[in-house]
Amino acid sequence: MSQQISKTPVLIVGAGPTGLVLALTLMKQGITCRIIEKSLSDHVGTRGAGIMPRSLEMFKFLGILPQLQESRGLDMAPIQRYEYPGWQPIAEVAGPLMPKSAAESSKPFAGMWFVSQAKLESVLRQELLTLGCAIESGKCLASLTRHEGFIHANICGGNKYSVSEKAEVSFLIGADGAKGVTRTEIGQTLNIRPYNDNVDYGMLFGNVIVNNLRTDVCHSWRAPATEGHPTFHFRPFESESKKFFVAIEGIKMDVDENDPEPMLISSLFSRYINMPGVTFEPPEWISFLRPKIGMVKTLSHDGAFLAGDAAHIVPPNGGQGLNSGIQDAFNLGWKLALVVKGISPPALLKTYDEERLPVIQKMVDLVGELNNKPSRPHQLFMLGINYRWSSIVLDKRSHTQLASNGELQDLAYTDDPGELLVAGDRAPDAPSLVTGANEVTSLFDLLSPVRHTVLLFTSAGNSESVSSIQHSVQHSFPDGQQKTLIVYPCPPTEFSYDNVVFDHDGFAYAAYKVTRDENHPIVVIIRPDGIIGAIGYEASDVEEYSSLIYYKLQ
Numbered sequence: 001m002s003q004q005i006s007k008t009p010v011l012i013v014g015a016g017p018t019g020l021v022l023a024l025t026l027m028k029q030g031i032t033c034r035i036i037e038k039s040l041s042d043h044v045g046t047r048g049a050g051i052m053p054r055s056l057e058m059f060k061f062l063g064i065l066p067q068l069q070e071s072r073g074l075d076m077a078p079i080q081r082y083e084y085p086g087w088q089p090i091a092e093v094a095g096p097l098m099p100k101s102a103a104e105s106s107k108p109f110a111g112m113w114f115v116s117q118a119k120l121e122s123v124l125r126q127e128l129l130t131l132g133c134a135i136e137s138g139k140c141l142a143s144l145t146r147h148e149g150f151i152h153a154n155i156c157g158g159n160k161y162s163v164s165e166k167a168e169v170s171f172l173i174g175a176d177g178a179k180g181v182t183r184t185e186i187g188q189t190l191n192i193r194p195y196n197d198n199v200d201y202g203m204l205f206g207n208v209i210v211n212n213l214r215t216d217v218c219h220s221w222r223a224p225a226t227e228g229h230p231t232f233h234f235r236p237f238e239s240e241s242k243k244f245f246v247a248i249e250g251i252k253m254d255v256d257e258n259d260p261e262p263m264l265i266s267s268l269f270s271r272y273i274n275m276p277g278v279t280f281e282p283p284e285w286i287s288f289l290r291p292k293i294g295m296v297k298t299l300s301h302d303g304a305f306l307a308g309d310a311a312h313i314v315p316p317n318g319g320q321g322l323n324s325g326i327q328d329a330f331n332l333g334w335k336l337a338l339v340v341k342g343i344s345p346p347a348l349l350k351t352y353d354e355e356r357l358p359v360i361q362k363m364v365d366l367v368g369e370l371n372n373k374p375s376r377p378h379q380l381f382m383l384g385i386n387y388r389w390s391s392i393v394l395d396k397r398s399h400t401q402l403a404s405n406g407e408l409q410d411l412a413y414t415d416d417p418g419e420l421l422v423a424g425d426r427a428p429d430a431p432s433l434v435t436g437a438n439e440v441t442s443l444f445d446l447l448s449p450v451r452h453t454v455l456l457f458t459s460a461g462n463s464e465s466v467s468s469i470q471h472s473v474q475h476s477f478p479d480g481q482q483k484t485l486i487v488y489p490c491p492p493t494e495f496s497y498d499n500v501v502f503d504h505d506g507f508a509y510a511a512y513k514v515t516r517d518e519n520h521p522i523v524v525i526i527r528p529d530g531i532i533g534a535i536g537y538e539a540s541d542v543e544e545y546s547s548l549i550y551y552k553l554q
Contacts, residue, residue, distance in 0.1 A: 008034050009340045011153055011169040013141045013182050015039075017048070017117065018308030018325035019175035020124035024062055025333030027131040029450050031340050034167070035133065036155060038140035038176075042125075045207045045285025046237060046245050047117035048322030049073065053101075053109035054382035054426065055323045058330050061449045061530060067123040073114035073237040076100075080217040084224070084231075087275040093217055098319075098376040106428030106511040107383060108444065112319065114237060139164075144172060144185045144304065151303050170303065171336060175325070177309040186304045188296045195291035195315050195371060202251040203315065206265050206286035207243055212277040215239040221273055228252065229272060243284070247317065251288075260288040291315035293368050295360050299353045305332060312360050318367040318380055324360065327385070331356055334449065334528035343478045344550050348392070355387040362413035377415060384414040387531060388424035392548045395423035396536040397522070421513045423535050427526045430508035433501040434491075443508060446485060446501075449528045452477065454484040454542070457514045458521040465521050472539035475553065476546035489516040 010026060012019045015037035023035045051059070051068070059065050076096040082089055100111030125135055142154040151172050157164035174182025178190065195201070213219065215236035223229035230250040237243045246265055255264070266280040295312040299305060308325025332352045338344035366379060387393060389405040398420050402408065408424075411417065417425060430443040447453050454473050458466050466486065473484050486500045487508055503509050506516070514522045525534040525545055534545035 005166050005168060007168045008032060009170045010034070010336065011036070011151075011167055011172045013153075013172065013174050014176035014180060014308075014310070015121070015125075015135045015137075016043070016175060016177065016308065016325070017120055017124065017322055018310075018329050019173070020121060020128065021058075021062070021326050022173060022175065022307065022329035022333050023133055024064075024124060024128055024131075025330060025449060026337055026340075027128060027133050028062070029334070029337035029341075031337045033133065034136065034169075035128075036136045036139040036141070038138070040138045042118065043121060044118050045116065045287075046073070046114070047205075047285070047287075048316060048319070049114045049116055049237070049245065050319035050323075051113045051115050051120070052319060052323045052380065052382045053107065053111065054385065055326045056109045056113060057426075057429075057444065057530060058326060058449075060444055061447055062127075064123050064127055067126075068113065068115050068120065071115050071119040071123070073116065074215070074239060075114070076112065077216060077218050077236060079220050080214070081220045081222065082273075084221050084229070085272050085274070087273065095375075097218070098378075098380065101378055101381060105431055105507045108429050108431075108442070111381075116237075117322065141174075141176065141181055141185070143181075146302060170340065171305070172303065173305045173307055173332070174310045175307050175329070178313045180310050182304070183296065183306055183310050186301045186306070188298065188301070188306065190294045190296060190313060192292045192294035192313075193368075195293045195368065201249075202253075202255060202288060202290045203317075204246075204248040204251055204255070204260065204264060204268070204286070204288050205316065206246050207237065207284040208246055208265055208286075209242050209281035209284075210234065210244050210246075211242065211279045211281070213242070213244070213275075215242060215244075223250065223272075230268065232269065232273060249317075255288045257288050257290070260286050262286060264288075289315075293364055295364050299328075299356060300349065305349075305352065307332060312364060314364060314367040315370075318370050318376070320363050320367050320380060320382075323382060324363055327359075327382070328356055330449075330529045337450075338481075338549070343481070348549065351390060351392050355390050358389070358409040358412045359385055359387075362409075366413055379413055379415040381415075382413075383426060384417050386412060386414070386417060386425045388422055390424055392533070393423035393531075394534040394536065394541065394545045394548065396534075396538075396541050398422045398535070421511075421532070421535075423532050425532050427524075427530050427532050428511040430503065430511050432503070432505040432507055433487075434504050436498050436500050440504070441501075446483075447526060447530060448483070451480065451528060452482045452533065453526040454482055455508075455512070455524040455526065456484060456486045456521055457509065457512065457518065457524070458486060459489065459516075459518070462519075462521050468539045469521060469523055469542060472542040476543045476550075478550055478553065481550070 010033035012035040026033045078093040103110045142156045145152045153167045155165040219234040221232040233247040235245045307328035389408040523536045527533040
């Protein structure tokens with residue numbers, strides 16, 4: 001019997017958050033994709049539960065924020081520290097490990113949301129189902145070969161040594177984690193270094209119901225460094241059920257990394273802390289790892305791509321691993337969709353490496369410096385991540401003030417990008433926009449992951465220039481690939497048009513560094529991933545940016 005050969009434009013290997021976000025990004029663009037997952041059952045537990053503000057913005061664009069809002073755990077609570085060993089409180093309660101930022105109109109999310117990874121994956125899977133994409137569980141990638149411009153992926157079923165299917169795909173994305181095979185199959189390795197000088201250093205994580213322990217504070221027992229004992233951190237996740245996320249760091253004992261003893265959390269707590277009255281239920285989920293840190297040299301090779309933990313691994317205590325994978329997927333997804341549609345050249349996909357590698361390198365370096373630090377920097381909120389050096393961003397307003405590419409990449413993971421707002425930066429939000437239908441909305445409600453959004457800041461006296469720029473937008477972007485919004489500082493006479501918004505409180509003009517008395521229009525083009533692709537003044541600037549992204553229209 002001949003082996004079955006299936007054909008699909010895109011195959012995604014791995015149905016964790018990275019693979020699911022990529023699939024959702026593609027499906028919303030109308031790109032058919034398959035996503036396979038070796039596990040037969042859904043993941044359980046909180047795992048990577050800290051969703052950073054930048055990732056929350058992406059989930060808003062993807063339309064799943066309300067579902068995640070319903071599933072939020074408790075916010076980061078103040079920290080109660082204790083004597084070690086023992087249970088006597090030390091001084092007063094300290095502030096949270098990562099406090100919220102001050103709320104700003106341009107940054108609608110001021111802090112992390114704690115959402116169980118199991119729930120996040122459930123929401124993503126359900127959204128994919130509504131679009132006609134179901135996860136193919138119990139399937140994994142065995143190997144891949146290239147043939148006449150396609151990738152042939154050998155897919156295993158229940159028996160990992162038995163190839164049950166050969167899939168012919170145009171593009172393959174490995175989102176199958178640090179232990180996945182895609183990375184090896186495309187000839188890449190993780191350049192690993194230990195997270196801690198002590199090679200025996202281990203971390204134990206889990207979700208467990210803890211009886212007789214306060215749920216209004218985090219609980220922390222930090223051992224003196226000279227003693228070499230493990231430290232304990234208990235963060236309440238649900239107050240009603242008394243469920244905690246538990247992290248025990250500095251474990252120096254033999255532990256089965258694939259199947260740790262379920263009651264190990266309880267036994268370690270009894271051994272080192274022995275707090276009276278505190279008891280533990282069997283854990284919902286438990287995991288052990290000896291932390292490492294590292295990344296690949298390249299994210300892509302001849303139609304195959306790596307994203308998430310398949311491309312970079314860091315310890316979980318910085319909250320960057322899952323979020324970085326989500327952002328890998330969002331960066332790659334819109335570009336891949338345009339190439340599959342045939343409206344952008346394959347060279348566009350080279351910018352996935354160009355943009356993400358410097359960011360990942362900075363992320364790896366940043367997390368590597370967090371060991372034993374008592375607080376977390378706001379850089380970890382990821383709102384300052386940018387691609388200012390990218391070859392597909394265009395800035396005619398600030399280009400003379402920008403440094404060299406190397407210097408720009410050094411600020412790829414900055415917390416404060418400075419006074420400039422330039423192409424390659426995260427697009428800020430702007431509330432209090434009034435539409436032609438006299439409805440109040442925000443800019444983030446108007447952005448979309450399936451098209452560019454062109455903001456045309458102008459006054460009523462620039463009608464001739466505005467018409468020229470609008471004409472350029474219409475003739476430079478393929479059909480359905482853009483939406484233009486004319487942003488006025490005050491209500492214009494033609495306010496009934498559906499592509500006009502009035503910046504009622506000036507938030508948009510302030511966020512995008514535009515003065516209300518500009519004597520010429522300012523054009524800001526926002527990419528589908530919420531990054532500013534271009535800032536300019538003329539119709540020719542629109543045409544120049546479009547030529548960086550799309551095939552030239554006839």
